[in-house]
Amino acid sequence: AALTRQLLAFSRRQVLHVAPVNVGEILREMEKLLGRTLGEDIDLVTEVAPDLEPIESDADQLQQVILHLAINARDAMTDPHFMARATAASRDELGHHLTQMRSRPKQLTISAANTSLDEAFCEKHVGVRPGRHVVIGIRDTGIGMPKEVREHLFEPFFTTKEVGQGSGLGLSTVYGIVQQMGGFIKVESELGVGSAFMIYLPLAPSRQAPPKPATREAPDSLRGHERILVVEDEEVVRNLTVRMLQTLGYETLQASHGPEALDICRGHSEPIQLILSDMVMPHMSGREFVDELRRVRSGFKVLFVSGYGSEDEVGGMAIGPDTPLIQKPFTRESLARKIREVLDNS
Ligand SMILES: Nc1ncnc2c1ncn2[C@@H]1O[C@H](COP(=O)(O)OP(=O)(O)OP(=O)(O)O)[C@@H](O)[C@H]1O
Numbered sequence: 001a002a003l004t005r006q007l008l009a010f011s012r013r014q015v016l017h018v019a020p021v022n023v024g025e026i027l028r029e030m031e032k033l034l035g036r037t038l039g040e041d042i043d044l045v046t047e048v049a050p051d052l053e054p055i056e057s058d059a060d061q062l063q064q065v066i067l068h069l070a071i072n073a074r075d076a077m078t079d080p081h082f083m084a085r086a087t088a089a090s091r092d093e094l095g096h097h098l099t100q101m102r103s104r105p106k107q108l109t110i111s112a113a114n115t116s117l118d119e120a121f122c123e124k125h126v127g128v129r130p131g132r133h134v135v136i137g138i139r140d141t142g143i144g145m146p147k148e149v150r151e152h153l154f155e156p157f158f159t160t161k162e163v164g165q166g167s168g169l170g171l172s173t174v175y176g177i178v179q180q181m182g183g184f185i186k187v188e189s190e191l192g193v194g195s196a197f198m199i200y201l202p203l204a205p206s207r208q209a210p211p212k213p214a215t216r217e218a219p220d221s222l223r224g225h226e227r228i229l230v231v232e233d234e235e236v237v238r239n240l241t242v243r244m245l246q247t248l249g250y251e252t253l254q255a256s257h258g259p260e261a262l263d264i265c266r267g268h269s270e271p272i273q274l275i276l277s278d279m280v281m282p283h284m285s286g287r288e289f290v291d292e293l294r295r296v297r298s299g300f301k302v303l304f305v306s307g308y309g310s311e312d313e314v315g316g317m318a319i320g321p322d323t324p325l326i327q328k329p330f331t332r333e334s335l336a337r338k339i340r341e342v343l344d345n346s
């Protein structure tokens with residue numbers, strides 16, 4: 001009957017009864033059952049993060065998953081025939097590992113923690129979506145797996161147990177359930193060392209952090225803490241520039257034209273290390289503004305921003321060849337580089 005149920009479970013997808021589930025609670029509920037299943041020779045260690053987030057899952061199915069992995073772990077630590085049909089390890093080698101295994105403390109560690117999966121991780125693991133997850137780890141100090149077992153262990157009917165001993169359906173069922181929950185399983189194992197199964201399950205959508213703006217951390221060499229005044233008449237460009245600078249660590253001031261910028265500088269007693277100014281603006285050109293500013297303040301550097309595809313315009317302004325200049329549109333990285341160049345060049 002158990003076999004039939006398992007067969008059904010993986011051939012016809014089960015209906016999941018999904019609700020918020022606290023994995024810590026599930027593990028507490030299972031403690032007795034697990035203790036009995038593992039027997040006296042195996043130590044059960046549970047490590048649940050105190051701030052563990054709830055996941056959206058089917059509690060009964062999740063218990064089945066954990067129980068099955070625990071039973072496998074037990075067998076891997078106690079059953080001398082668990083790897084009976086694993087081919088790659090010669091009998092001698094396997095015998096050696098089994099002897100070693102007997103002298104090791106038998107321990108099953110079940111852990112649960114919050115984790116975040118990023119795009120890069122999800123590109124490498126089919127079927128996972130980036131975002132916040134709970135990861136349940138089930139780690140044993142058993143016989144471990146040779147490569148050819150690791151490669152097939154989720155296949156239905158794959159078993160290394162002796163003929164008539166295992167169905168080989170346990171892990172394929174586990175795999176199906178976890179997939180249905182929107183999660184995935186990662187396995188780390190080495191023959192003679194032990195195995196770890198990591199089950200990643202996504203938090204409920206309402207628990208997912210709002211997507212962060214795509215600001216990858218810039219390397220330290222491109223960051224800075226200086227104060228920069230941005231003078232730019234186009235609001236969209238100005239806001240964008242200010243935001244780029246802030247994500248790079250800079251303090252910012254902003255003005256939409258020269259006279260406003262002069263006002264800001266007069267009212268600002270602290271040093272302003274860099275003026276990042278558009279060339280062409282109403283009321284006053286960038287060049288005029290900077291000349292004016294030099295009368296009232298010193299000790300700042302200047303980086304001019306030239307208009308979209310307007311090399312001529314810049315030429316027409318007759319700025320010297322030494323005047324630092326960056327051309328719109330610029331990326332955060334090219335801006336960051338240019339700024340460091342100007343600020344670090346004494
Ligand atoms: N913790 C583990 N350590 C080492 N090998 C494992 C472990 N868990 C699974 N395996 C390997 O994966 C195979 C497939 O496991 P699965 O649970 O699907 O079937 P089974 O345990 O062999 O049979 P059944 O679950 O029906 O008793 C096992 O036979 C074993 O070779």
Ligand SMILES: [Mg+2]
Nearest residue numbers: 071072170171
């Ligand atoms: Mg099994």
